[in-house]
Amino acid sequence: MTNSVAQAGEELAGFIVRYPKLWILTGAGVSTDSGIPDYRDADGQWKRSPPVQHGDFMASHAVRQRYWARALVGFKALSGAQVSGAHKALAALEAMGYVELLVTQNVDRLHQRAGSKKVIDLHGRADTVSCMTCGYHMMRHAMHSEMAHLNPRFAALDAGHAPDGDADLETDFSDFTVFDCPRCGGILKPDVVYYGDVVPPARRLAAQAGLQNAQAVLAVGTSLMVYSGYRFCREAHGMGLPVVSLSLGVTRADAMLSHQWRAPLTPVLEEAVRCLEAR
């Protein structure tokens, strides 16, 4: 394990030179420098109550009222977030030809905004919503402005920001009016894979296909606690690919890591890019 930023950046650059076709997996840690909070602490434990489950969201109107009322407050932080140095450094690695594929567990689209092109949004994207009955598709901000009109009292509230466009808001949600599908009245849901839901098979297969052409796996800012991300590290390890991690905390895959840099992401990635540029 390496902790010093300069040393970690230099070692990471050396690793990239040795394995120049990287399959990168990113998690919440990459976006915390953009001001988006994450769910877990350095030990991989929940910092707050776990996020909404797919089954509960679909089954309960009260759960949806709570979800959307909180999102009305919290989503502003997600949609207004700026790319961090980590996003920019990862985009720079792609521009330098070192990235075979970048698979992100984040739903904030900040990798794309930073200029990364070979990106799979494993868990979907938070800026669009779809009807679970008829497939009607709309932008999240358009839905939010409809809901703000329907719920002026909630729209005026403020609260601490929570992960995935949620907010730390506790109040009586029973008079919140949820905006339903304008075409069929069905349930609108963000195009995000919730806990308890599965990654669409085509997306999972595309991510797996990228492993076939990669020389190593670099996990960045993820505890790998969620199976849908962890599975790729396990598969890569089984294929004999080196798996390394850059994160501030423990990961579920620690036992299979060839190396782990436990250090702040942005300065280490920026240092690695500087080293690679200087070669």
Ligand SMILES: [Zn+2]
């Ligand atoms: Zn519909």
